[in-house]
Amino acid sequence: MANWENASYSEIIETLLKKHHAYLKRELPEIERLGFTIFKVHFFDSGEVLERVHKLFGCLKTTLESHIIKEERALFHMIRDYEKEPSEELLISLLEEIKRAERDNLESINILKELREVTNSYELPPSSCQTYETTYRKLGELESELYAHIDLEQNILFERLRNEK
Numbered sequence: 001m002a003n004w005e006n007a008s009y010s011e012i013i014e015t016l017l018k019k020h021h022a023y024l025k026r027e028l029p030e031i032e033r034l035g036f037t038i039f040k041v042h043f044f045d046s047g048e049v050l051e052r053v054h055k056l057f058g059c060l061k062t063t064l065e066s067h068i069i070k071e072e073r074a075l076f077h078m079i080r081d082y083e084k085e086p087s088e089e090l091l092i093s094l095l096e097e098i099k100r101a102e103r104d105n106l107e108s109i110n111i112l113k114e115l116r117e118v119t120n121s122y123e124l125p126p127s128s129c130q131t132y133e134t135t136y137r138k139l140g141e142l143e144s145e146l147y148a149h150i151d152l153e154q155n156i157l158f159e160r161l162r163n164e165k
């Protein structure tokens with residue numbers, strides 16, 4: 001949906017779930033598997049970079065998994081409840097939950113920046129192979145997908161809820 005201004009809270013949440021969260025649930029285990037493979041195969045030629053990628057990706061995956069759980073188990077339910085029956089009390093606890101979500105999003109953005117830095121913007125070494133290329137391509141896709149996801153949450157959904165106050 002291009003025009004978010006007229007979208008309801010539940011419509012925005014639907015897109016976050018079906019598009020952005022579904023993407024993460026599908027791709028994170030796959031990228032983890034690929035990253036682990038190239039770390040092993042390219043240990044002697046790119047081990048130093050790939051060890052850092054492995055650790056950073058591990059942190060990112062954990063952060064995103066908690067992000068998904070917090071939103072899907074709590075925050076999104078609170079927003080839907082608020083949409084059905086708005087109350088000051090619910091809005092206050094919801095905005096607290098939003099602050100936590102924003103801290104997690106910031107953490108993810110920082111890890112993405114570090115990943116870009118240690119890989120020299122996903123530059124492939126001369127010794128790279130097909131799996132190496134796929135891993136870096138998927139990490140690049142994860143980065144842009146995550147920026148779109150975070151943008152929709154922070155600048156559209158959370159921003160609008162903050163303005164309810």
Ligand SMILES: [Fe+2]
Nearest residue numbers: 016067071153
């Ligand atoms: Fe999310």
